[in-house]
Amino acid sequence: MTDAREAVTRAHREEWARVVAALTRRFGDLDIAEEAAAEAFATAVERWPADGVPPNPGAWLTTTATRKAIDRIRRENKRDDKQKEARMVHDDEPPGTLGVIDDDRLRLIFTCCHPALAVEARVALTLRMVGGLTVREIARAFLVAETAMERRITRAKAKIKAARIPYRVPSAEDLPARVSGVLAVLFLVFNEGYLATGSAADPVRDDLTAEAIRLTRLIRALLPDDGEVTGLLALMLLIEARRPARMSAGGELVPLHEQDRGAWDAALIAEGHRLVRERLAAAAAGVAPGRYQILAAINAVHTSARDIRDTDWSQILALYDQLVRLDPSPIIALNRAVAVAELDGPEVALAAVDRLEPRLAGYHAFHATRADLLRRLGRGQESRAAYDKALELAGNTAETAYLTRRRDQLR
Amino acid sequence: MQYLVSVIDDKENPGRTDRQPAISEFNERLIAEGHWVFAGGLADTESATVVDNRGEQAVFSDGPFVESKEYLAGVWIWEVPDLDVALKLATEASKVCDRKIEVRPFR
Numbered sequence: 440m441t442d443a444r445e446a447v448t449r450a451h452r453e454e455w456a457r458v459v460a461a462l463t464r465r466f467g468d469l470d471i472a473e474e475a476a477a478e479a480f481a482t483a484v485e486r487w488p489a490d491g492v493p494p495n496p497g498a499w500l501t502t503t504a505t506r507k508a509i510d511r512i513r514r515e516n517k518r519d520d521k522q523k524e525a526r527m528v529h530d531d532e533p534p535g536t537l538g539v540i541d542d543d544r545l546r547l548i549f550t551c552c553h554p555a556l557a558v559e560a561r562v563a564l565t566l567r568m569v570g571g572l573t574v575r576e577i578a579r580a581f582l583v584a585e586t587a588m589e590r591r592i593t594r595a596k597a598k599i600k601a602a603r604i605p606y607r608v609p610s611a612e613d614l615p616a617r618v619s620g621v622l623a624v625l626f627l628v629f630n631e632g633y634l635a636t637g638s639a640a641d642p643v644r645d646d647l648t649a650e651a652i653r654l655t656r657l658i659r660a661l662l663p664d665d666g667e668v669t670g671l672l673a674l675m676l677l678i679e680a681r682r683p684a685r686m687s688a689g690g691e692l693v694p695l696h697e698q699d700r701g702a703w704d705a706a707l708i709a710e711g712h713r714l715v716r717e718r719l720a721a722a723a724a725g726v727a728p729g730r731y732q733i734l735a736a737i738n739a740v741h742t743s744a745r746d747i748r749d750t751d752w753s754q755i756l757a758l759y760d761q762l763v764r765l766d767p768s769p770i771i772a773l774n775r776a777v778a779v780a781e782l783d784g785p786e787v788a789l790a791a792v793d794r795l796e797p798r799l800a801g802y803h804a805f806h807a808t809r810a811d812l813l814r815r816l817g818r819g820q821e822s823r824a825a826y827d828k829a830l831e832l833a834g835n836t837a838e839t840a841y842l843t844r845r846r847d848q849l850r
Numbered sequence: 851m852q853y854l855v856s857v858i859d860d861k862e863n864p865g866r867t868d869r870q871p872a873i874s875e876f877n878e879r880l881i882a883e884g885h886w887v888f889a890g891g892l893a894d895t896e897s898a899t900v901v902d903n904r905g906e907q908a909v910f911s912d913g914p915f916v917e918s919k920e921y922l923a924g925v926w927i928w929e930v931p932d933l934d935v936a937l938k939l940a941t942e943a944s945k946v947c948d949r950k951i952e953v954r955p956f957r
Contacts, residue, residue, distance in 0.1 A: 555933060602955045603851050605932040613934075 443487040450496040451480055455571030456657065458500050460543035462508055463568075463606055464552075469596045471508050473568060479504035544569070545661045546606050548654075552621040553604045560595035561624050567592055569657075570650050580631065580647055621658065622671050625651050629675050634835050648679055666718055670732030672713035677738035680707035691840040696747040708742045716737040733762045754783040769798040773808055784813040784833065803832035807842060819849045851955065852887060852929055853936045855943065859923035862949040863947035876946045880928065885939065889929040897922045923949060 458479065462472035479500045493499035503743070550565040563581075566572045572580075577586035609617040632647025655672045662668050684698040717734045730737070737758045744750040759775035772795055780788035789812040792805070799805035810825035826846035833839050859865055860908070880886035895914040902909045914921065926943075930936045940951045 553933075555937065601957070602953075603932045605934050609934070 443492055444484070446492040446496060447480065447483050447487060450483065450500060451571055452653075453841060454500055455480075456544045456569045457497055458504050458545040459568055459571075461501050462504055463547055464543045465505065466512070467566060467606065469550075469599060471511065475504040475511065476500075477507035478507045482507075485795060503636035514669070525571050529794065531812075542661050544657065548621055549608055549617060550599060550604060550606050552617075552624050553599070554617070554620055555602065555604060556595050556598065558624070558627070560591055561590050561620075562627055563588060564595045565624055565654070566628065569656060572650065574818065576646075578643060590720065610803040617664055618662065619667065619729075622655075622667060625655050625658070626671060626675075626731075628654075629678075633678060634838070640768075642754060645682070648675070648682070651675060666721055666726060667729040667731045669714050669718055670729060670735045673711045673718070673810055674731050674738060676707045676711035676714070677742050679712060679737060680704040680742060686837055689840070689846065690837055692835070692837040694841065695741065700745060703742065707820060711742070712739055728761075730762060730766050733758055733765070736760075750781070752778050756782055769795045770802070772805075773802075780812060780815075785812040788812055789816065801832065803829045803834070803838075805829075806832065810842075810845070814845075814849065822846075823849050851925055853877075853933075853949075854954045854956060855926040855928055855936070855940060855955070856922055856952040857891075857924040857947050858885070858952060860950075861921065863921045867874060869947050871899045872946045876943065880926075883933075885928045885930055887929050889924070891924040892901055892922060920950075 447756075449489050455476065458476045459469075459472045462475055463469055466472060469725060473773075482503055484502060487493075511658075524762040537718050548565065548569055552561045556564070559581075563577050566577045566580075567574065574589050574592060575585050577592075581588070608614070629648055629651035631643040632649075632651060651677050652672070655668065655675060659665075659668045659672050680703050681695075681698060683704060684700065684702040685693055687693050718735070722728050722732075737755055740751050740755050740758070756775065756778040757772065759778055762771050763775060773792065776788045776791045776795075779791055789809070792812060794807055795805060806825045806829035810822045810829055813819075813822035813825055823846055826842055826849070830839060830842050830846070833842060860903070877886060877889060880889075898914040900911045900915050902911070914939060924947075928939065930939065933955070937952050940953045944951045
């Protein structure tokens with residue numbers, strides 16, 4: 440009984456995207472695919488405890504979902520368009536065209552992350568159609584009312600249908616740009632889990648980071664030669680590995696230099712390091728790394744040090760220099776300044792940070808970084824003011840707790 | 851699948867006025883590739899008249915139905931298999947026209 444229930448849960452995690460994707464290919468309609476997949480899983484919940492778990496749960500679910508979809512199409516098409524029905528009911532496309540690039544799930548991901556959809560819609564649709572999260576779960580994760588999230592997803596599906604967003608993997612020439620859009624969606628999901636916004640939210644959403652990692656693993660399995668996919672997976676793993684040490688018992692964010700490194704997840708670090716080495720080998724062979732690969736490498740340097748004092752800051756700075764050339768965003772420049780502080784002292788770093796003010800005045804991390812540098816320079820009054828500013832702008836409860844303590848130490 | 855492709859100009863920041871030869875060339879290509887259904891540039895919004903005959907008698911009002919700094923400067927109708935093809939062409943069209951382009955499917 441419990442075995443059957445566990446089997447359904449596992450199948451949901453492992454097979455949902457495959458079932459939805461196969462049905463979307465066959466019926467060309469996300470609504471039909473999603474509803475039939477949900478019905479098939481509901482049937483499994485009823486039947487597996489009594490009949491036993493089928494030897495191939497994925498195939499069972501796909502067959503059941505296909506039957507449900509055909510029933511539905513028959514019901515809705517009672518009179519009109521027999522021909523269309525016949526076309527849907529008789530699948531003449533060869534099942535599962537071989538070759539990784541033709542995978543149904545990959546097409547589904549590219550459809551959900553299509554650039555013609557708003558970013559919030561891409562995130563929601565990917566979590567629903569590919570991740571199998573319920574609308575309620577997605578709404579809770581992003582602090583949106585369930586009805587609003589339902590509307591967002593419904594509108595996105597309607598646009599896919601009406602505007603005819605194609606269900607296919609982009610052509611080779613468009614692939615890199617489109618993959619980077621998919622990775623951006625996954626990184627957004629991950630970051631929201633890693634540093635959740637809003638005073639009502641849990642400061643860390645493990646479910647979202649786990650989902651982002653799972654989906655990135657799936658993309659890597661589908662596109663193993665894309666360096667940025669590997670880079671993003673490595674980056675997520677190395678950040679996730681530090682999660683056990685990131686939060687104090689009192690619910691306060693613990694910054695990197697205060698973390699108990701013994702609490703880091705050694706298995707995730709080992710896997711992340713292995714992936715970074717794989718990309719370093721590719722870079723040595725002349726493949727220029729993208730931003731996720733460089734960010735992963737920076738995190739690999741951090742996680743290689745047993746103690747904060749062993750950190751190879753010059754290597755971190757060199758990687759940031761590489762990153763700045765690729766992405767001249769002020770946020771990267773801000774993070775680079777943190778490494779500068781370790782190598783050249785807080786005064787040099789502060790000058791670099793202050794130059795970013797016109798662009799980052801509304802960003803809490805800018806003020807938090809400034810506050811820390813001013814504190815190290817013994818400029819208590821100014822540091823306090825900077826902490827106050829950071830606290831005004833910070834949205835994460837654990838971060839707020841940390842910043843408040845730091846500020847109050849300055850009394 | 852047909853799409854209405856709108857060329858959007860901006861009264862405060864208008865696009866270049868020397869685009870006609872490039873647009874003609876682009877149209878030739880659309881025709882050759884089988885995408886061209888219809889195209890036309892529109893006269894100034896000032897030349898528009900809105901007719902409302904839903905009440906007792908028809909009311910004519912001078913000017914476009916919506917006043918804004920952005921306005922419809924011309925339209926195409928394209929025949930393409932899906933949105934990706936339309937977006938690819940629209941990306942080129944925006945360069946060719948030096949204006950923003952809206953792509954909207956027919957029902």
